[in-house]
Amino acid sequence: MPKFIHDWSSHHILLTGAQGGLGQAIAQLLTDKGAKLTLVGRNQVALEQQAEKLHQRTLCLDLLDADALPQLLAYSAAQKAAGLPLTAVIHNAGDNQVGEFTSLEWATHARIMQLNTIVPMAITHALLPELQQQSQSFIGFVGSGFGAIGFPGQASYCASKAALARFSEALQRELEATSTQLFYIAPRAIETPMNNGRMAQLNQQLGNKVDHPEQVALAFINQIEQGQSRQTIGWPEKFFSKLNALFPALVDSAMKKPRAVVRQLTQEH
DSSP: OOOSOSOGGGOEEEETTTTSHHHHHHHHHHHHTTOEEEEEESOHHHHHHHHHHHTOEEEEOOTTSTTHHHHHHHHHHHHHHTTOOOOEEEEOOOOOOOSOGGGSOHHHHHHHHIIIIIHHHHHHHHHHHHHTTSSSEEEEEEOOGGGSSOOTTOHHHHHHHHHHHHHHHHHHHHTTTSSEEEEEEEOOOBOSGGGOTHHHHHHHHHTOOOBOHHHHHHHHHHHHHHTOOEEEOSTTHHHHHHHHHHOHHHHHHHTHHHHHHHHHHHHHO
16 A cells, blocks of 8 residues: 655644643654644643644644634634645544443533534534645544444443544545545543543453553554554454444443443442
């Protein structure tokens, strides 16, 4: 398979969730490869420290704010006018909360759906016309293995990532004959701050394998370089995602222990 990207230095990439564990790992790897980045995050001080270390640009935004998209469009226009148009977007920002469905406030579920699904769709809709004007551009989506498997205690997260997977798949097929390529990666659990607390307890009690952010970031960058549209990380996660698609009743029985652990963790909190 021919390489999709030969020269990262020709790219200016908007990276959301740049301050998270995986975001920092992606930012470091892309910087090492010579890419120009705009790091998007909510914490101005931490963002500036990260950007200073990497010698990259920043855009301090809360992606859930009503004015986030207009600010993003204005930034994109300003970068284009300065001769540094965006050539790619990596949608890495996300949220997750573990607990039985009704134990969590509805506002929590709504926020997860908004940030994990609606926000990347809205940003893609806004920036795609600009990206398509570039000779080579791409959009990357950080999904989850839970987007292919309904997991107890993760109802809204599974729903959000399943929707993101189908959106990226549909759009990738729409854009197949264009210069803009789409990439979707479905990692398993990652050792990041977002997965602390109940999620860490859940993974520990179930014996789930957890990957380091640097491993996932490297897999994603290699995927993009090679032009591989989609990738699922981890075994037996790959197997269970396929089994769940074909024979979901077989996976139901495997969810008895996770269901019991989630119920226990919910009641403890």
